[in-house]
Amino acid sequence: MTTAPATAEASRPEPVSAPAPALPFRQALPYVAAGGLVAIAQGLGQGFVSTNIPQIAGDLGITTTQASWLMVAYIVPRAALPPMLIKIRTQFGLRRFAEIGIVIYALVAFAAVWISDWRSAMVVQALSGAASAPLSTLAFLYILEPMSPRFKMVLGLPLVMAFLLAGPSLARVVSPALIGDGGLQRVHLTALGLGMLSLAAVFRLPLRPVPHAKVIQLADLCSVGLILIGFAGVATAFVIGPIRWWTDAAWIGWALAGAVAALALAMVIELRRETPLLDVRWLASPAILHLTATLFLFRLILSEQTSGAPRMLMTLGMAGSQMTALFAVIVIATFVGAMACLAWMRPGREAYLHLAALSLIAVGAFMDSHATYDTRPEQMLISQALIAVAGMLFMPPAMMAGLLSALAKGPNYILSFVIVFVSTQSLGGVIGAGVFSTVVNLRQAFHFQQLSAGLTVTDPGLANEMSLRAMSLAAQTPDLAQRKLQAAAQIASDASRQAYVLAYNDAYFLTFLIALGAAAALLLHLFRDALVARLAPAAPSSDPKATTQS
Known part of the structure; x- marks a missing residue:
């Protein structure tokens, strides 16, 4: 990793306290439980929105496209505000940071109960995204703080990542039972209940105080504003682009261009500041860039589980x-992966765990690429469980590598890395889902064109199928011409669904190829490292007897 030039921030460092000793097990367990509760509350809050877009549209009397804007309203502050939390934590202290963050989250959860129209829903979702921004950081702090340095990596990281990754899937488990016939009211009440429980836990179990100082500047607000604009443009494009289609609305391209310009301007401003919000030089170092690219690639291929299987089954x-x-x-498999990390994750083994994760994703995606029109959730249990385990075999080791790099730079960089990690992963999930949906839409159009070309009126098989379907509709529609029209519409609908299945199979197979290619590249990297170590000259011996004999 390259060494960043010294800045004025180095001459006026943020206050750093000595690492606090680990708590005894009996005292540490409540903190770990509180961190898990906060992580689940945050994950369920996000999952309730993404899972229930059709129900939200129905409740508010809006289209699904309008309801999709709620995801944009939630994700933008959720991804853009974490960098500012670094200085907020330093100026106001961990305890006040935790208490204010959880109070705001509980208040927003209470406001969500009274949503009545699209505008109020947009405002509440934006506030909810902003309020949930500190929660992932709080989950890390509550789970990692009471542990010794050794167990922070091998025990704390797998636990906190398992809780964070399981939340959105858990939302899909509990949502159907909560919705029932009563709409989304019980969903909002559940989010409120979890927010209140988290509020009680945070106030009952305060974090250890750390030294703090006045570090927030007016220029920080300028940088955060530009980052907010940039993330808003990216999130809007990748959420709405696959729905409205990229080339059908010129403003999508302008949104992406504006996002790039805003983010570039923010980076220029941060590079020229004496006390920057983010150390751009460190974040742009080869090691951190490599780690960021690896995490981003993994978010893309993990979209097979978040945007692939559920949407195909809904289709x-x-x-x-x-x-x-x-x-x-999937939730159970996530915690199984966490247990595997507890057993095998150690510094220096990251590459081997990543290789295992990529192999599992390749196997799961290849299994899914053979889906048919008759595929049901039961046929995808094994493949999706493999991908869920792979997620846990990848994320904690990658997080450990980033934290060790941050720790080598200095204690102040640890929380900075956590916040940047949370921010980039939130945006990476949106980009991954948008790319996956775009691939599916392109391939669906191609396959539907191929299937439609084969549906000709001269085809005896098609004529026979239309006759059978028309006969089955005789009890409902006595008019023969109307029955034929309905039969033709049913066949066209089946062709469209079949085209979607083939499109998802193509996307799954593309995921398989990407995972396989990444695994092959990692194997070559490991082989190169082993070859270099084998050919490197042996270090001179420091044994006095050996020196005398020579």
Whole structure:
């Protein structure tokens, strides 16, 4: 890693306290439980929005496209505000940072109960995204703080990542039972209840105080504003682009261009500041760039689980209640992966765990690429469980590598890395889902064109199928011409669904190829490192007897 030039921030460092000793097990356990509760509350809050877009549209009387804007309103502050939390934590202290953050989250959860229209929903979702921004950081702090340095890496990281990754899938497990016939009211009440429990836990278990100083400057607000604009442009494009289609709305391209310009300007401003919000030189160092690219690639291929399987099954007519068992298995597999990390994750083993994760994703995606029109959630249990385990085999080791790099730079960089990690992963998930949906839409159009070309009126098989379907509709529609029109519409609908299945198979197979290619590249990297170590000259011996004999 390159060494960043010294800045004025180095001459006026943020206050750093000595690492606090680990708490005894009996005292540490409540903190770990509180961190898990905060992580689950944050994950469920995000999952309730992404999972229930059709129900939200129905409740508010809006289209699904309008409801998709709620995801943009939630994700933008969720991804853009974490960098500012670094200085907020330093100026106001960890305890006040935790208490204010959880109070705001509980108040927003209370406001969500009273949503009545699209505008109020947009405002509440934006506030909810802003309020949830500190929660992932709080989950890390509560789980890692009471542990010794050794257990922070091998025990704390797998636990906190398991809680954070399991939240969105858990939302799909509980949403059908909560919605029932009563709409989203019980969903909002559940989020409120979790927020209140988290509030009680944070006030009952205060974090250890650390030295703090006045570090927030007016220029920080300028940088955060530009980052907010940049993230808003990216999130809007990748959420709405696949829905409205990229080339059908010129403003999508302008949004992306504006996002790039805003982020570039923010980086220029940060590079020229004496006390920057983010150390851009450190973040742009080869080691951190490599880690960021690796995490981003993994977020892309993990979209196979978050944006692939559930949407394909919904296209095939599966309701949320029919997918409950599938996502319950995913949640269980996530914690199984955490247990595997507890057993095998150690510094220096990151590459081998990543290789295992990529191999599992390749196997799971290859299994999914053979889906058919008759595929049901039960046929995807094994493949999706493998991908969920792979997620846990990848994320904690990658997080450990980043934290060790930050620790080598200085204690102040640890929380900075956590916040940047949370921010980039939030935005990476949106980009991954947008890319996956775009691939599916392109391939669906191609396959539907191919299938439609084969549906000709001269085809005897098609004529026979239309006759059979028309006969089955005789009891409902006595008019023969109307029955033929309905039969033709049913066949066209089936062709569209079949085209979607083939498109998802193509996207799954592309995921398989990407995972396989990444695994091959990692194997070559390990082989090169082993070859270099084998050919390197042996270090001169420091044994006095050996020196005398020579």
